[in-house]
Amino acid sequence: MTTHTDPTTTSPKAYTGWPLERVLFAMAGTMSLVSALLAAVISPWFLLLTVFVGINQWAYVTLRACPASIILNRLGVRAQCRW
DSSP, X not given: OOOOOOHHHHOTTOOOSOOHHHHHHHHHHHHHHHHHHHHHHTOGGGHXXXXXXXXXXXXXXXXXXXXXXXXXXXXXXXXXXXX
16 A cells, blocks of 8 residues: 655645746747737737747846746746756
């Protein structure tokens, strides 16, 4: 017989969801798709949103932080990669 322990009871700050990198990748992909859709339907100026997403991705890669990663860290999402 195996016993199942609840991961939320072992540590008060245990986070068992997606790692930060995966959440950021999902957010960037979603915003890029929304930007492309809005640019096609409403105005090509919405492509600036895609540029903003790209700049933030490069900021995360080079500086190890971007606005979204700082906010997500404060909300308890932890990075999988420990640079």
